Amino acid sequence: MHKTINRSVGGNITAFAILILLGTFMVLPLVYVVSNAFKPLEELFIYPPRFFVRNPTVQNFRDMVTVLAQSRVTFTRYLFNTVFITVVGTLGHLFLSSMAAFVLSRHKFPGKAVIFKLIVLSLMFTPSVTSVSSFIIISRLRLLDTFWAILLPAFQSTLGLYLMKQFMDTLPEAIFESARIDGAGEIRVYWQISMPMVKPAWITLMILMIQNLWNTQSPYIFSEQMKSLPQAMGQIIAGGIARTGVSSAVSFLMMLVPLSVFIISQSQVIETMSSSGIKE
Structure with missing residues (x-):
């Protein structure tokens, strides 16, 4: 018994030491970026x-x-463009992907399995594979050099749909049946029952979308008035050695917002996952 306890304690210490080591290596690049930003x-x-x-x-x-x-x-124009794209793109994607996921998860209709397989198949392709076809579509819709050229691809991202659908599949059907028996419509079931229960999923999706949209440098934007903050910062960084210090400051600022959102939301995800849900 004594040996078993010692082995358990020793294993926990070893695992804890490995986690600390891995965590340190993950944090070091962030620390280096912050350090460079304040270096003469x-x-x-x-x-x-x-x-x-x-x-x-x-x-x-x-x-x-x-x-x-x-x-x-x-600078305020660049900042406005970035904030607008990030907020609208994130909210639009959360809304559309969660609604589509609710239908795929909680309703039966012809072709449902085929649609979901196509969604999973689309996850295998990187955005660069579809970049030419996306450019042609956006060009023919006459949306080049507009916010819609960035927002429409953000709205239809299949990653969020897949994540939300898989999470909704774990919810007990009895909850939804009880709500429908009590007279709740589908919109109310979606908004007041399903969405609160999948809070960890949409918070995680929100973090991913903010990180993606905040750092986006869309090839569909040409005019200076429509460019985002990362595009403006990219022009600064392209200044070469003469702007090394400025580049360090730019890297720090661009990292600040996604990192802050992740730190704030992480605690909510952990708290929600540990305290929410009904198990059958």
Whole structure:
């Protein structure tokens, strides 16, 4: 008995040590980006490079503001474009994918299995495979250089539909039958019963969509007035060695929003998964 307890404790310590080691390696790139953002130029060009900053400064951020001020389009316009695309694209995708998932999961109709197999099949293809056909479709719809050129592909992403459908399949059917017996319509069953129970799924999907849309650099946008913040930042980074400090500040700022959303939402996902749901 004593040996069994010792082995159990030893195994837990080993597993914990491995998790700490893996977690450290995952966090190190983020720490390095933050460190570089506050390094003066002499530390950025030093060889061999230093991991941590020794003389922190905000000069890189000042230089970034100066560069953006010289642009024909204001920084607030770039920021508005990015926030608009991220918010509308995320909400639209959550709404459409959850509604489609609810129908596929909780209703029976001819061709349901075929439709779901096609959805799974589409997950095998990367966006680059369909980029030419997507460009042709958007061009013929005359949506080039508009917000719709980014929003429509975001709305129809099959990853969210698959994730929501698989999560809804785990919900007990008795709950939905009870709601229908009590007189609840399909919209009420979807919104007031199904959506709260799949909160971990749509929060996870929200994180993925925000990360994707916030960092998007769409090839369908050409005019400076319609460009997003990542596209503007990409032009700054393309300045070469002369803008190394600015590039470090840009990388830090672009990472900040998705990371903040993930940190805030992660606790909600864990809490919801540990306390929600009814098991039969």
